[in-house]
Amino acid sequence: MNQPNTRTSAAEETEAGEPARQEWRGVAAEDHDTLDRHVGRQLQRRSRRLLLDVLRPHRVGAVVALLLAVLDTAAEMARPLLIAAVIDSGIPAAARQDYGPLTWYVAGYLVSSVASAGLTYSFMTLSGRIGQSVLLELRHRLFRQVQRLSLSFHESYTSGKVISRLTSDLQALSTLLEESIEGLFRAFLSVVTIAVLLVWLDLPLTGVIVLTFVPLLWITARYRARSHFFYRRTRSAIARVISHFVETMNGIRVVQAYRLEETNSRTMGALNAANQDATVRAGYGLAHSTAGINLIGNTTVALVLLVGGWRIINGHLEVGVLAAYVLYLRKFYDPVDDLARFANSYASASAALEKISGVLEEEPTVAQPARPVPLHAREATIDFSRVDFRYQSSKDLVLRDVTLRIPAGQTVAIVGETGAGKSTIAKLVARFYDPTGGRVSINGVDLREVADADLRAATSMITQESFLFSGTVAENIALGRPDASREEIVRAATAIGAHEFITQLPDGYDTDVNKRGGRLSAGQRQLVALARVLLADSAVLILDEATSSMDIATERAVQRALHTTLRGRTALIIAHRLSTVLAADRVLVVEHGRIVEDGPPAQLVESGGKFATLHQAWLASTSASA
Numbered sequence: 001m002n003q004p005n006t007r008t009s010a011a012e013e014t015e016a017g018e019p020a021r022q023e024w025r026g027v028a029a030e031d032h033d034t035l036d037r038h039v040g041r042q043l044q045r046r047s048r049r050l051l052l053d054v055l056r057p058h059r060v061g062a063v064v065a066l067l068l069a070v071l072d073t074a075a076e077m078a079r080p081l082l083i084a085a086v087i088d089s090g091i092p093a094a095a096r097q098d099y100g101p102l103t104w105y106v107a108g109y110l111v112s113s114v115a116s117a118g119l120t121y122s123f124m125t126l127s128g129r130i131g132q133s134v135l136l137e138l139r140h141r142l143f144r145q146v147q148r149l150s151l152s153f154h155e156s157y158t159s160g161k162v163i164s165r166l167t168s169d170l171q172a173l174s175t176l177l178e179e180s181i182e183g184l185f186r187a188f189l190s191v192v193t194i195a196v197l198l199v200w201l202d203l204p205l206t207g208v209i210v211l212t213f214v215p216l217l218w219i220t221a222r223y224r225a226r227s228h229f230f231y232r233r234t235r236s237a238i239a240r241v242i243s244h245f246v247e248t249m250n251g252i253r254v255v256q257a258y259r260l261e262e263t264n265s266r267t268m269g270a271l272n273a274a275n276q277d278a279t280v281r282a283g284y285g286l287a288h289s290t291a292g293i294n295l296i297g298n299t300t301v302a303l304v305l306l307v308g309g310w311r312i313i314n315g316h317l318e319v320g321v322l323a324a325y326v327l328y329l330r331k332f333y334d335p336v337d338d339l340a341r342f343a344n345s346y347a348s349a350s351a352a353l354e355k356i357s358g359v360l361e362e363e364p365t366v367a368q369p370a371r372p373v374p375l376h377a378r379e380a381t382i383d384f385s386r387v388d389f390r391y392q393s394s395k396d397l398v399l400r401d402v403t404l405r406i407p408a409g410q411t412v413a414i415v416g417e418t419g420a421g422k423s424t425i426a427k428l429v430a431r432f433y434d435p436t437g438g439r440v441s442i443n444g445v446d447l448r449e450v451a452d453a454d455l456r457a458a459t460s461m462i463t464q465e466s467f468l469f470s471g472t473v474a475e476n477i478a479l480g481r482p483d484a485s486r487e488e489i490v491r492a493a494t495a496i497g498a499h500e501f502i503t504q505l506p507d508g509y510d511t512d513v514n515k516r517g518g519r520l521s522a523g524q525r526q527l528v529a530l531a532r533v534l535l536a537d538s539a540v541l542i543l544d545e546a547t548s549s550m551d552i553a554t555e556r557a558v559q560r561a562l563h564t565t566l567r568g569r570t571a572l573i574i575a576h577r578l579s580t581v582l583a584a585d586r587v588l589v590v591e592h593g594r595i596v597e598d599g600p601p602a603q604l605v606e607s608g609g610k611f612a613t614l615h616q617a618w619l620a621s622t623s624a625s626a
Helices: 011-016 039-094 101-147 151-156 159-201 203-211 213-250 252-257 262-312 319-360 422-429 452-458 471-482 484-495 499-503 522-536 552-568 578-582 601-607 610-625
Strands: 382-389 400-407 411-416 436-442 461-463 538-542 570-574 585-590 594-599
Touching: 039 101, 039 159, 039 319, 101 159, 101 319, 159 203, 159 213, 159 319, 159 522, 203 213, 203 262, 213 252, 213 262, 213 319, 252 262, 262 319, 382 461, 400 422, 400 594, 411 422, 411 578, 422 436, 422 538, 422 570, 436 578, 452 461, 461 522, 471 484, 471 522, 484 499, 484 522, 484 552, 522 552, 538 552, 578 610, 585 601, 585 610, 594 601, 594 610, 601 610
Parallel strands: 411 570, 411 585, 461 538, 538 570
Antiparallel strands: 382 400, 382 436, 585 594
């Protein structure tokens, strides 16, 4: 018997920075204040690994971009030297009627300016292209991953958080790739180049600058240490805002029906305020760092002017050299400030990458088999062998020691009270989950050994909601067989009884059903879903309360259509309506996770047990309605 799956879901850990490895377990969902340094460093390493991985295919482009940045920096650094040469050599020579040096120095200044403009354009174009390619790859990875992950992930990880990963988190990374990396290249090269030039121009003045390095390094280190903490809070805060917004929009009918607008607005206001507070606090760190660097830079310039002026008076320094030195010094502190801004963008992007990498490292709880066993399922016999099941969020078993065989071609209705385990049986057959204990098999093959593609081809499921995608009626019917011809689509719709209402739509089969099929009634959506199943021609059909939202006339039409749809298929029907249950070959009564009654509906009615009681209640409700 399989052991219960006790693995902590990384989805539950995501909002703490998504520690998806064993040594990162136990971090509370929003417990940023107690996120220890070891876990923080592990998360930063993981985000760096992801960034390097997506940048790896662009190594050549990155090297070319770096070369362009080096050349651009060289052109930019040449200009203050040319200014110094004009002051100390070109102007004195021109005073002696020798205009050659001045002309050459000015021409060199213009050439370096034009070259710098061209190099800047080339660098920004190339780096922007690389940045967009990286974002495109991450979006594709995230989208593929969230589709691949099991249903248990999506039940615990809200769609709002997924949207946050795909929008605000990627936007933070976009800012880093498109703006800040450019600034990093330029700033780093400028700092190194200018430091060398300052030492070369005048060593005593450089000693003055060195004295200011201690407070400069202290400010930078302090900001870097706290920025990751603040930006983790901002990423979680904006995710909660987006989650609440998505939840409200998805449930807008309920919101308006129960007049929840003010309540939801207050909740959104509180979440927005928390997001604002987190963002403002993150901005305080950058403001303190930038103000401190500017203060140190201006103080240093004042000291250099004081010391440099004294050395000029004593004949130890030329005016042009001091002018170049001050220009370089200003250029030195500007890129230092740029480095601080890069640290700010990197902290924001790193926190976003921690979230993204957490989703990408999540593994499906329903894993693909390493060596799939082929499933030949024109006909399907379903077996449950001593099956136990519990959801990850619960300690209690939902199904207990269920042993069951459903022969090929048999229609089985599953009834019972809410929470008895009816839908869980259907979900195990569709392999949305794996059993905690025991095995579920089709034609003797354990579903854990079947490839997803084979199982999806063998099973079809219709739920109460009957979700339709934006697109035409024909496209929605053809979801199970995208290569189906229009004639096959029409034939399936006709067999199910949907052709008549479809042809009355404005554009017939080419009518756009709008978001979630909102253009169609609930009954019409169910008929489209049944036509989809008939066209897919699966061996196993699961109906999870598929007729519960229909009126009597539509239900009767669907009941007639079901005879066509169910013919030759193994079917599980979860229903609360007597007419649907009595159409089954066999009824299972589920109570507290166990099958307590099993047999043909007429036989169970005569036995006077649980099903007979339900039957009498259905008859009474039908009479009352009549």
